[in-house]
Amino acid sequence: MMNLLLDDLPALQVMLPLLCAPLCFILRIKGLPWLIAFVTSILTFAVSFMLFNQVADGDILSYAMGGWAPPWGIEYRVDRLNSFFMLLISGIGVVALLFARKSVDSEIIACKQSIFYSAFMLCLAGLLGILITGDAFNVFVFLEISALSSYVLISFGQDRRALTATFQYLIMGTIGATMILIGLGFMYMMTGTLNMADLATRLPEVMNTNTIRTAFAFIVIGASIKLALFPLHIWLPNAYSYAPSVVTVFLAATSTKVALYVLLRFVFTVFGAEFAFGEMPLQHILMFMAVLAVLTGSLCAVFQTNIKHVLAYSSIGQIGYMVIGVALLTTTGLAAGILHVFNHAIMKACLFLAIGCVYYRHGSARIEDFKGIGKTMPWTMAAFVIGGLGLIGMPLTVGFISKWYLVIAAMEQGAIGAVTISIILIGSLLAVAYVWRIVEVAYFNEPTKEKAKIKEAPLALLIPTWIMALATIYFGIKTDFSVIAATNAATTLMGAK
C-alpha cells in the first residue's frame, strides 16, 4: 500500500489539493473547511518534500498519468527545477493557511468561507499542476485553473475596488493564457505533439519557420503577462492590494514565481537556449524590460500611500531582479534568479503577513495606520522590519544572499554586468527609501488617540508571521540548502538542451 502511494507521489501532488477542494465546499461545518484545507496543505508539503528528495541527486521522475505512456498520454515530470519550486509553493501554502483561520474569520463572512477555502485549494492545485506537468497543453489547463480560482479569491476582498481589480486581472490573465494557448497551437501545428520533451526533440527541425517564431513571441508575451513583467504589470498592484490579506500573501509569494517557471521551462527546455537567445534577441529584450521593471517598480513603490501598494510595486521591481538573473544567461545568473525566487517569496510573505496583522487590527493598511505602530504592535513591526531589511538586501537576511549572487553573476559579464550592478545598487537604495518611509512612521511618530489603544495582533497571526521572519534570517545565514537547490535547478535547466 505504502509503496503504491510512493509510486504515485507525482499524481498525489496535484490530486490532494484538487480533491479536497470539493470536500471543503461540501462540508460546510464551521471551522471544518479550514481544517481540511490546512491538513491537506501539510500533506501536499510532505509530498513535495519527498519528491524533492527523490530527485535531489539529479534523477528525473517521469510519471505517466492514467497509465498512458508519454508522449501520447499526459506526463508528469519531476526534476530538480520544478521540485524546488513545488517545495516553495506548498510551503508557502501551509504558512498562508496557518494565518488564514483568524484572518479569514475577520474578513470574510462565515457562510462564504467554504467557497473561499475550496477556491484556495483549487489555486494551490493549479499552481502545483503547472509546475509538475510535462505536457505543454496541460500547462495551459492548470494555468486556467489557478487563474480562475485566484479571480474568485481576490474578489472576496472587502474593498469594493476588489471587484474592478479582479475584472482587470481576469481580462489580462485570460489574454495571457490565450496567448500561451495560441503559441501552443502553432507548435502543435508544426510538430504534432504537446509533450514538452517530445517538442524539444522535434522543434529543431522546424525552428526556422515563421510559425515557430510567432509561437515563441506569443508564449513569451503570455508568460510575461502572468509574470507581471514591466510594462505588462498593471494588473498586479490593485489585485494584490484589494484582495483579502491571506490571498495577497499567497499570491504574492507564489503566482508570479510560477509564471517565471513557465517562462523558464518554455524558453530553456522546450525551445532551447540556443534558439531563444542565439537566434532570437530575447536576452536584450528581457534585460531591457527587467531593468525598467526594477527602476519603475521601485520608484512607484516610493510614492505610494497604501502599504499593500508599496509592497506590490516592490514585487514588480523584485521580479525584475529575477529576470535579470535569467537574462544573464549563465548558470550562475540563472541560479541567482532562481535563488531570488525562493528568497523573495520568503521575505514578501513575511512582509504581507505583517501587513495582514496590521489589517486585522486597523481594518486598512494605509500609511497613517502605521503611525506609532512600533509601540502598539511591536512584534508585528519587528517582523516587518526584518522583511524590509531583506528587501533592501541587508547582510544576514535572504535579500543579501540573492543580491550577492546576482552581483557575482553580473561580474562575470562585461558591459551588461556593469549595468546590472549599478541597477541593483540603485534598486537597493530605492528599497531603502520605501522601507524607511514606513519604518519612520512606525517608530518615530506617535499613534493617534483612537489608535493608541490598539493591541498587538493575536498569536495565531503572529506565529506564521514570525515563521517567515525567522526564515528570512535563517536562510540568510544557512545558505547551503537554498543555494545548492537553486544551483542544481539552474544546471538542470542549462544542461537540458
Add this chain to the structure above:
Amino acid sequence: MIDIHPSLLFFFAAVLACVLRGHVRSAMMLAVPVFGALNLWQIGGSLTLTTSFLGYTLEPLRIDDLSILFGYLFHLAAFIAIIFSLHVKDTVQHVSALTYIGSAIGAVFAGDLLTLFIFWEIMAVSSAFLIWARRSDRSYHSAMRYLIIHVLSGVLLLAGALFIFRDTGSLAFNEIGLGTTGGWLVFIAFGIKAAFPFFHNWLTDAYPESTPTGAVFLSAFTTKAAVYALARGYAGTEILIYIGAAMTCFPIFYAVIENDLRRVLAYSMINQIGFMVVGIGIGTALAVNGAVAHAFNDVIFKGLLFMAMGAVLHVTGRMNGSDLGGLYKKMPITTILCIVGAASISAFPLFSGFVSKSMVMSAALKEGYDWVWICLLFASAGVFHHAGIKIPYFAFFAHDANIKAKEPPFNMLVAMGIAAVLCVAIGCYPHVLYNMLPNEYEYTAYDTTHVLAQLQILFFSAMAFVWLNLKGLYPPELPSINIDIEWFYRRVIPCSVRCGLAMAVPAYKATTGFITGLFRKVVIGNLLRHHGEHGVLSRAWPIGSMVLWVAVLLCLYIILYHV
C-alpha cells in the same frame, strides 16, 4: 574558553539588556567587558577561526598583534564608557551601545572583507541609535545624515570587496593597496569612517547631537575601527601622509571659532586622527607603532574630554561656550579631571598624548617629510589652543555664568577618574604600552630633544596667550581665548572674505536655487507625474489601453524575432 567570539559576548549582553533592569543590568553590563578582556587574554597571541559562508572561506576571528591591541583597547573603552553611562535608564541607549561595541570589536577581529562589511554595517546602524536617543528634532535629522553616509561607506566597502574578489579570488583582509579599482573603493569606504577631509562632516554634525553618554561611546569606536582598517590594508600608502597632514591642520581653524564645546572636541578628534593617518601613511615600523599607540591614547583622553563635557551637559543642560563658565567652584573634581584630559591631548610630557604623538613626528622627520613635520608641529600648537586651553577655560573658568550646578553622579566621576589615571600612567610608564605595539621597535619618548621641543611649543603657545592677555588685546568679557586666530577671523577675514561672499553668495544662491528648482520641477515633478500615487505608471489603466499595450508589444516581439 576559545569558543566564544569576542563580539558575540556583547551581542548576548545587548539581548540581556533588553530584558534586565536596574542593578542587575548594571552588574551584567560591567561584567561583560571584563569577562571579554579575560577571554581575549586567555586566547592570547594569535588565533584564526575559519568558517565557510556562501561557499567562501571566511575568517570571522583573526587575532594577531595588531588586532589584539585594538581588541583590548575597545574592551577598556567599553568598560569606562559603560561605567560612565550606568545612571542612564534608557534601554535603547544601553542596547545600542552594547551592540555597537560588539560590532566594533567584530570589525577589528574580522579576517576577511565580508565579515568586516557585516560588522561595519551593524556598527553604523547601532551607533545611529545613540544619536537618535537624544530624541530631539536636530538629533533625528543629524542621525539620518550620519546613517546615510555610513551605509554608503558600507556599500562602497562591499563593492570594493567584490572587485577584490574578482581580481584575486580571495576575500581575505590583508594588505590591499591602491593598485586596483577595488582597492580605491575600499579605501574611500575606510576614509569615510576615518573622517578624511570632505568626508568629515558626519562627525562634526552628529557627535555633538548625541546624548551626553552616547558621545563617549561614539568617540571611542567608529573612527578607531577605521584607523585599524587603514593600518591593516594601507600601511605605507603615501597619499595617506598628505591626507593626514591636512586632517591635522584644517580642523584647528574650525575648532577655534566653534561655540559648541562638544563640536570643538569633534574637530579636535579629526585633528588627532590626522596624526594616526600620517603615521599609517609613512608605514615604517616606528610610524605604524606611533599611529596605533596614538589611537590607543586618543580613545582614553578624548573619551575623558567627552566625558567631562558630557558631565557638564548632564548637570547644566548647556553646551555652548558662551553660556558656560565659572563651573570650577561647583564642579572642582570634574575640572581637575578635564584638565588632565586637556594636558594629555596637548601632549604635555608625563601625559599620555606626549608618548605617542612624538613617535609619529619623529617618524615623519626621520623619513624626510619635513613639511609634513611642520604641519604636525603647527597642529600640535593648535591642539593646545583649542582643546588644551579653550575647552577647560570656557567650561570651568572664563566669566562666571552663575549656573546652578553640582558634581555629576558618582559613576561619571569614577569613569573619568579611571581614564585620568590611565592618561597619567601611560604618560609616566610608556614602555607598558610600547611593549604591546605590533612592531618591534626600540623607542624612548623621554629624551632631551623631544621633551624640550614639545615644551617649547607649549610654553610659547602659553606665552603668546599670557602676553595677549596682559596687553588686553581682547575684551575680557568675550568668551574666547585664541585671540590671535580669533582676531584674524573677526577682523581680517570679514573685510576680505565677507566682501567676496557678498558677491559670491547671491550668485551661489541663485545657481543652487536654479538647480534645485529645476530638479524639483523637472525631476521630482516628472517622477510624481509618472510614478506618483496617481501617476501614469501607478494608476489603474483602463483595460483597453492595457490590452493595446499587449498588442503593441506582441507586434514588436514578432518584428524583432523576424529581423
